[in-house]
Structures are given as structure tokens and as C-alpha cells.
Amino acid sequence: MKALCWYGKNDVRVENVPDPKLINPSDAVIKITTTCICGSDLHLYDGYIPTMEQGDILGHEFMGEVVETGSAVKNIKKGDRVVVPFTIACGNCFFCKKQLWSLCDNTNPNAWMAEKLYGYSPSGLFGFSHMLGGYAGGQAEYARVPFADVGCLKIPDELPDEKVVFLTDIFPTGYMAAENCNIEKGDTVAIWGCGPVGQFAIRSAFLLGAERVIAIDEVPERMRMAEAGGAETLNFDDEDIFDKLKDMTGGRGPDSCLDAVGHEAHGKTVDAIVDRVKAALYLATDRPHALRQAIHACRKGGTVSVPGVYGGLLDKFPFGAAMNKGLTIKAGQTHVQKYLRPLLERIQKNEIDPSFVITHRVNLADAPAAYETFKHKQDNCIKVVLKP
Numbered sequence: 377m378k379a380l381c382w383y384g385k386n387d388v389r390v391e392n393v394p395d396p397k398l399i400n401p402s403d404a405v406i407k408i409t410t411t412c413i414c415g416s417d418l419h420l421y422d423g424y425i426p427t428m429e430q431g432d433i434l435g436h437e438f439m440g441e442v443v444e445t446g447s448a449v450k451n452i453k454k455g456d457r458v459v460v461p462f463t464i465a466c467g468n469c470f471f472c473k474k475q476l477w478s479l480c481d482n483t484n485p486n487a488w489m490a491e492k493l494y495g496y497s498p499s500g501l502f503g504f505s506h507m508l509g510g511y512a513g514g515q516a517e518y519a520r521v522p523f524a525d526v527g528c529l530k531i532p533d534e535l536p537d538e539k540v541v542f543l544t545d546i547f548p549t550g551y552m553a554a555e556n557c558n559i560e561k562g563d564t565v566a567i568w569g570c571g572p573v574g575q576f577a578i579r580s581a582f583l584l585g586a587e588r589v590i591a592i593d594e595v596p597e598r599m600r601m602a603e604a605g606g607a608e609t610l611n612f613d614d615e616d617i618f619d620k621l622k623d624m625t626g627g628r629g630p631d632s633c634l635d636a637v638g639h640e641a642h643g644k645t646v647d648a649i650v651d652r653v654k655a656a657l658y659l660a661t662d663r664p665h666a667l668r669q670a671i672h673a674c675r676k677g678g679t680v681s682v683p684g685v686y687g688g689l690l691d692k693f694p695f696g697a698a699m700n701k702g703l704t705i706k707a708g709q710t711h712v713q714k715y716l717r718p719l720l721e722r723i724q725k726n727e728i729d730p731s732f733v734i735t736h737r738v739n740l741a742d743a744p745a746a747y748e749t750f751k752h753k754q755d756n757c758i759k760v761v762l763k764p
């Protein structure tokens with residue numbers, strides 16, 4: 377099959393690789409019909425993430441048709457159309473039973489690597505580093521899906537791929553981030569970053585009852601998309617964000633602040649392989665500018681929600697502000713499995729059509745060029761879907 381493989385910094389190639397096969401009885405193999413490039417793929421593309429290996433297949437947002445199932449798979453069958461969460465979860469461990477799917481204890485075969493950095497390991501993820509399992513991703517013609525009964529959600533025929541493919545990551549991620557804001561009726565939510573996750577966070581905040589959303593970015597087309605979703609916008613570059621937010625909220629500050637920026641491609645994450653991870657513990661590994669500002673701007677007793685991706689240690693983290701203002705801070709990789717059905721229902725009820733975020737449709741063969749376009753935000757690129 378053809379797949380997009382990682383070879384190093386700014387080097388991805390579409391290559392012929394062996395077709396995936398069933399390994400465990402709970403596996404399924406999916407023929408991919410739609411897959412996407414995500415902001416987290418850029419962290420890999422930029423070469424900042426340790427424990428990548430040459431030839432790794434990228435991609436963690438994908439859906440398709442079931443072509444083969446292992447003997448233990450009961451909920452899906454050959455021919456079903458399914459979406460696949462980017463978080464791989466067993467469905468049976470302590471964490472899965474608490475709906476903390478992205479913290480599953482049983483799906484990262486390389487847990488020891490993550491344990492060195494974090495104490496305990498999160499779940500395995502598709503198309504990420506070996507520290508998070510080294511699972512082949514879905515920017516390919518086929519993919520193997522472990523624990524297929526737990527992960528795959530069957531999609532009704534009448535819903536086209538482009539309306540549901542973002543259930544794999546960015547819609548639940550934006551939604552969980554908004555949910556983590558503990559929004560009450562009439563609240564004002566400030567959101568840093570109008571990339572795809574920020575866009576879904578904006579719309580989710582309104583779905584959850586926010587009265588106002590103030591979105592902060594600097595890229596004009598992203599700000600326009602945020603405004604189309606009902607947000608007021610501020611430009612990072614030409615405004616004093618704190619003063620502006622204070623003015624806009626009658627001097628009190630936003631009720632919740634959401635950081636959908638994360639450590640950014642410019643952040644200097646650990647640039648070495650796993651045996652250097654420990655040494656890196658003495659470095660600041662992220663550039664938490666947006667997060668600092670979010671904590672600073674949040675009203676007393678408010679909530680700071682962090683869906684943005686951070687890798688390691690943060691420098692000059694304003695914990696004093698968080699403590700003295702009595703803030704609640706919520707973070708985490710998305711528990712995608714928890715949100716699949718409720719968000720599918722919202723799509724079916726036409727409360728949201730997630731395809732609004734798509735700006736580019738590209739054949740898998742042209743994915744390397746699409747990475748460049750997306751990375752440099754050329755051609756007003758916000759979200760790329762790939763067709764194998």
C-alpha cells in the first residue's frame with residue numbers, strides 16, 4: 377500500500393510499504409477513505425519530537441471501511457464505515473472504566489519511555505512517536521486498528537466523510553476543552569489560538585452555553601473563520617491582550633481561558649532520543665507564552681483549560697497567579713471515545729457541520745507538498761483532508 381512516511385525534519389515521503397495485517401484477535405484492518413493532517417503532525421514534521429524512527433507512518437485522524445476483523449471483534453463487521461479515535465484504548469482497565477480513555481494503561485507497549493518523563497504513561501496514539509506506542513498511522517491506504525470494538529464508531533451511510541472525520545480528534549478535542557471550562561450560562565470564554573482545535577473550541581463553547589467567546593490569533597483567515605463562528609477576535613500582534621480582555625469584561629476578566637496554542641512549532645522540545653530524555657528534564661522544553669497570558673488574564677476563581685499540546689517542562693510558569701486567584705486548571709489529551717456518540721448526535725441534529733474547517737482537499741500522493749502548505753500557512757490553509 378501507499379503511506380506517508382516520516383524520515384526526519386521537513387522530510388516526509390509517500391512510499392510503498394507492506395499492507396497492515398491483523399496481529400491480535402481484537403484488531404481490525406480499515407481501508408482508509410479520508411484522513412487529515414493535524415497541527416500535532418507538524419510537531420513531528422518539525423523534528424521536535426523524540427523517539428521517531430525513519431519510515432514511521434504518520435496520521436492519527438482517519439476513517440474508512442472495515443475490510444477485515446479479528447476473531448474477537450463483535451461490534452463492527454466487514455463493510456462498515458467507521459471513524460477511529462486517535463487515542464487507542466483497551467476499554468477494560470481502571471482508566472478506561474472511568475472514561476479516561478487517553479490514559480489507558482494497556483495500549484502503550486513503550487510505556488517505560490513515557491514513564492521516565494511523566495511518571496506514568498498515557499495511552500498509545502496512532503501515528504505518533506515510539507514513546508507513545510509507535511503505532512502506524514492513518515495517512516495511508518490501510519491501517520490496523522487495535523481494540524477495534526472499543527475504538528471504532530460505525531457511521532450511518534447518509535453522513536459523508538467530511539462531516540464526521542473530525543470526530544477522530546479535533547472536534548472532541550475542542551469540545552472537551554470547552555467542557556473543561558465549566559461554562560455557565562452567560563459566561564465569557566477567551567480562547568488563544570484559532571487553528572482547527574481553537575475553531576472547534578469556539579463553536580463548542582457556544583454549544584455549551586457561553587454568551588461570548590473572545591478568540592485571540594494573528595492569522596487573518598483564522599480570525600475570519602472564528603468570527604464566522606460567532607467569536608469576537610483580538611490580534612496577538614497589535615493589542616495589549618490583558619488590558620483588552622479586562623476592558624471587554626467590565627474589569628473582571630474572562631470567566632474561563634482556553635489555551636489552544638500549546639508549545640507551538642517554535643517551542644524547543646526535547647530534540648534527542650529517549651536516553652537523552654532524562655537530561656532534558658533540566659531544560660525548559662516548551663514555550664508557554666499563551667498559557668502564561670491565559671493564567672494572567674483569567675478572572676479570579678475562573679478556569680484555565682489546556683487542550684494545547686505540551687511536551688515537558690515549562691519555564692516561568694505563573695503558578696503564584698493560579699494559586700492566589702483560585703484558578704482551576706484542566707488539561708489532557710482528549711478522551712475521544714467518551715465524546716464519539718454524543719458529538720455524532722449533534723452532527724446528526726445539524727447543531728454543527730464540522731466540515732466548515734476544511735480549506736484544502738489533496739490526494740495522499742501530494743501529501744508532502746500539503747505539509748509544507750499547512751506548515752507555512754500558505755494559501756490560507758487551515759485544515760487539510762487527504763484522499764488515499
Ligand SMILES: [Zn+2]
Nearest residue numbers: 414416437545
Ligand atoms: Zn490531530
Ligand SMILES: [Zn+2]
Nearest residue numbers: 466469472480
Ligand atoms: Zn484501558
